[in-house]
Amino acid sequence: MTKTLEAAMSAAVPEAAAFRDAMAEVASAAHLVTTSGPSGRAGMTATAIASVSDAPPTLLACIxxxxxxxxxIEASGFFCVNTLSALDYELAGVFSGRAGISGEARFARGEWITLATGAPVLKSALVSFDCRLVAAHPVATHKVLIGEVVALGGGGAGEGLVYRKRRFGGF
Structure with missing residues (x-):
């Protein structure tokens, strides 16, 4: 074993603030995760989204x-991942809570439709993944949601919206 590897293995686990600072260096696509149900529509900005499989089409979201x-989402059993274009920069801020707008009021901005599940789909999204929730796994402070994609939407244009260094930008 090399001395560098030994040093890395014996190093203390990074503190939460140091980990968050390190993750701020990672560029991630910006998405709106949305759902609807008896309590109305709900949604948030998210970057922890990844594909899992194409057979069946499946993705994960960490919330x-x-x-x-x-x-x-857990009450309704479905959600939609709307991948944002740089043109939807303002919506990313609204759904992240930075604009001081919450709940149903967030949906006053943008044009929304529904697909198979009834989750809100942003018409201007680059792509929207309409999902049926198939699993929710608790991990530390979050839950990892596994969604089977039952419909695709979107069709917006332009560059993708990316989150890096705690701000949104087009790339």
């Missing part, structure tokens, strides 16, 4: 365990 959106 903070105390999130109102997570509770609504």
């Amino acid at each position: 903070e365990a105390g999130s109102r959106t997570l509770a609504a």
Whole structure:
């Protein structure tokens, strides 16, 4: 074993703030995760989204365990991942809570439709993945949601919206 590897293995686990600072260096696509149900529509900005499989089409989304959106997704059993274009920069801020707007009021901006599940689909999204929730796994402070994609939407144009260094930008 090399000395560098030994040093890395014996190093202390990074503190939360140092980890968040390190993750701020990672560029990630910006998405709106949305759902609807008895309590109305809910949604949030998310970057922790990834494909899982294409047979069947499946993706994952990581959402903070105390999130109102997570509770609504678990209650409804479905969600939509809307991948944002740089033109939807303002919506990313609205759904992240930075604009001080919450709940149903967030949906006053943008044009919304539904597909198979009834989750809100942003018409200007580059792509939208309409999902049926198939699993929710608690991991530390979050839940990892597994969604089977039952319909695709979107069709917006332009560059993708990316989150890096704690800000949104087009790339």
